Amino acid sequence: MVSDGLIKSRDSKVKFTLTSDEFKVNDKSQSEDRLAKYRRKFLSNGSSYVYSKDKNESSIIISQ
Helix, strand or coil, rough: CCCCCCCCCCCCCCCEEEEEEEEECEEEECCCCHHHHHHHCCCCCCCEEEEECCCEEEEEEEEC
């Protein structure tokens, strides 16, 4: 996400939601191209992914 300019650094506060038809980073919808790229990278059939990180805490929710 850093290399795509979606966040400033690996240490940045971030929340992203990725489903088969939606990709949001810090509550901002991303383009169809980015959706396709990250869907290929993170999702398997019908799954969704929610990740958030703030300072020293992080959480991940993966739904099948």
